[in-house]
Amino acid sequence: MKKLLPLMKKYIAFAILSPVFMILEVVGDVIIPYLMSRIVDVGIVNQDIDYIIKIGLIMILAALFAMFFGVSSSFFGASAGYGFAAEIRGKVFEKVQGFSFANLDKFTVSSLITRLTNDCNTIGQVTMMSLRMAIRAPFMMIFALIMAYRVNSSLVRVFLISLPLLAIAITITLSKARPLFMKLQTHVDKVNGVIQENLTNIRIVKSFNRQDFEEAKFKERNDGLRNTAFKAISYIIFLMPIFNLIVYSTIIAVLWFGGKQITIGSMSGGALISFVTYITQILMALMMISMYFMNLLRGSASVSRITEVLNTESEITEIYSPVKDLKDGSISFENVSFIYPGSSGPALNNINFSIKAGEILGIIGSTGSSKSTLVQLIPRLYDVTEGSIKVGGVDVRDYDLKLLRDKVAFVLQKNTLFSGTIRSNMKWGNEEASDEEIIEALKHAEAWEFVSTYEDGLDHIVEQNGDNYSGGQKQRLTIARALLKSPKVIILDDSTSAVDMTTDAKIQKAFKHNLPNVTTIIIAQRISSIQHADRIIVMHEGNIESIGSHDELIKKSPIYNEIYESQQKGVIGE
Numbered sequence: 001m002k003k004l005l006p007l008m009k010k011y012i013a014f015a016i017l018s019p020v021f022m023i024l025e026v027v028g029d030v031i032i033p034y035l036m037s038r039i040v041d042v043g044i045v046n047q048d049i050d051y052i053i054k055i056g057l058i059m060i061l062a063a064l065f066a067m068f069f070g071v072s073s074s075f076f077g078a079s080a081g082y083g084f085a086a087e088i089r090g091k092v093f094e095k096v097q098g099f100s101f102a103n104l105d106k107f108t109v110s111s112l113i114t115r116l117t118n119d120c121n122t123i124g125q126v127t128m129m130s131l132r133m134a135i136r137a138p139f140m141m142i143f144a145l146i147m148a149y150r151v152n153s154s155l156v157r158v159f160l161i162s163l164p165l166l167a168i169a170i171t172i173t174l175s176k177a178r179p180l181f182m183k184l185q186t187h188v189d190k191v192n193g194v195i196q197e198n199l200t201n202i203r204i205v206k207s208f209n210r211q212d213f214e215e216a217k218f219k220e221r222n223d224g225l226r227n228t229a230f231k232a233i234s235y236i237i238f239l240m241p242i243f244n245l246i247v248y249s250t251i252i253a254v255l256w257f258g259g260k261q262i263t264i265g266s267m268s269g270g271a272l273i274s275f276v277t278y279i280t281q282i283l284m285a286l287m288m289i290s291m292y293f294m295n296l297l298r299g300s301a302s303v304s305r306i307t308e309v310l311n312t313e314s315e316i317t318e319i320y321s322p323v324k325d326l327k328d329g330s331i332s333f334e335n336v337s338f339i340y341p342g343s344s345g346p347a348l349n350n351i352n353f354s355i356k357a358g359e360i361l362g363i364i365g366s367t368g369s370s371k372s373t374l375v376q377l378i379p380r381l382y383d384v385t386e387g388s389i390k391v392g393g394v395d396v397r398d399y400d401l402k403l404l405r406d407k408v409a410f411v412l413q414k415n416t417l418f419s420g421t422i423r424s425n426m427k428w429g430n431e432e433a434s435d436e437e438i439i440e441a442l443k444h445a446e447a448w449e450f451v452s453t454y455e456d457g458l459d460h461i462v463e464q465n466g467d468n469y470s471g472g473q474k475q476r477l478t479i480a481r482a483l484l485k486s487p488k489v490i491i492l493d494d495s496t497s498a499v500d501m502t503t504d505a506k507i508q509k510a511f512k513h514n515l516p517n518v519t520t521i522i523i524a525q526r527i528s529s530i531q532h533a534d535r536i537i538v539m540h541e542g543n544i545e546s547i548g549s550h551d552e553l554i555k556k557s558p559i560y561n562e563i564y565e566s567q568q569k570g571v572i573g574e
């Protein structure tokens, strides 16, 4: 909470005014029953119409007074609560932007979504309640108790029985419901997890006809959420009749003892009426306090989920005075080993190799042989566990992170475009790129060939995820986007798998001719994509099996030969 409170600063005026106004509303609320008793005891008893009208008018004024402060207090409370929630959401979002891949692995995307939406909302609501209910209830209870005591001090004794009874009932219920409320958020996480995974991949789900399976998976988690929510709520539902029982028993007791006092003349009818109202106010206040505690539990669960995010530091940090210039695209791996956080075995074992600036390096190997893992270490998507990686002769950990990621362009295995236009997507690579520069990059990536056929050219629309383009077109656009960063190193992780062989060959050629100083690393499934690379690394189970040119590997690498032969057969078979 200490970490979150400063975010309230902008709304501090609201946060102060809301409870102050709340107290004023309570004052109005407790005066009204007193005025009512005056009407009965003085006005009606003396048949004094003027007095009744006068007190009646004062009652209306008191009600208006209470209403005005009540509404204002709600308004300020809501502003402070939702404003606070928005600030927290902004802060968490900002934090997540700086997360490393390892951080994202740890939290999972769906849990981050729940934290950004649900948990922030809960904190906002609980803040609002803290400013209103948590102030209103105790003040209500104290003021009403004082007034009740003033009206009739002997009758106050009935509370000696009913208050502890109610307190016991509330404590038992809360202690039962508490763990369930704590669990609720984790269930929301799980439901969001399926929703998110399913919706982002809905096309795949449909093409594999996995709807039934997905529905069953969703149902299981949805039922889990429902059952927990229901169980938690049923405790609260159970509390209501107990509460009513205690309130009505207390009222009956008061009427009984009060009635007796009226018959012997030590209490007036009006006093009894107001006393009953105070009883309801006091017990209601106690109920409100218990509800508030319930929500406070939910809120505290959310607060710890939010602070967990805010307290997570990306382990990818910059050194004190980072190197701000990247000389060239030469790369060397020196005794590099890597273990994924939380995973038992190493994904890379003692990797050693180096390439000169401008070289083209191919990487091939079966799936799971750690090809992607190897290249992800270069722009520091993850940091090495042991050893070091140098780009341009400098350890990657010594560079300014932004510079490193600008100069090492990475086209991920899963290519994503953002909704907008082709131009807006290209500007992700370089904010200032002119149309000429964009077209040149598109040409190098063999994308201009189809973009030039659109009437609106660079203004052609891109739907969410680039769904209105074929896989091959998307891949070429993402390559062009990476080229616009004018990188010194470009890494294509399986980025041409969906491009036909002829276009693929054209892209390779364009790279070789037009980007002679850019170091290019190409991870590919097809030998044809990397055949002409200066050197090729064959990966096998996290180790380099062989390294060399195509011709050398044909002579010395059994794995390379196996892949080569299987693909030759494929070609002949076609």
Ligand SMILES: Nc1ncnc2c1ncn2[C@@H]1O[C@H](COP(=O)(O)OP(=O)(O)O)[C@@H](O)[C@H]1O
Residues within 6 Å of the ligand: 105, 340, 343, 347, 365, 366, 367, 368, 369, 370, 371, 372, 373, 374
């Ligand atoms: N984010 C991750 N967390 C834990 N393990 C991972 C992660 N990504 C990949 N791995 C594991 O590392 C190994 C290598 O994966 P990867 O580099 O993606 O292989 P390739 O790209 O060669 O198909 C696999 O065993 C995979 O399960």
Ligand SMILES: [Mg+2]
Residues within 6 Å of the ligand: 371, 372, 373, 413, 493, 494
């Ligand atoms: Mg891969």
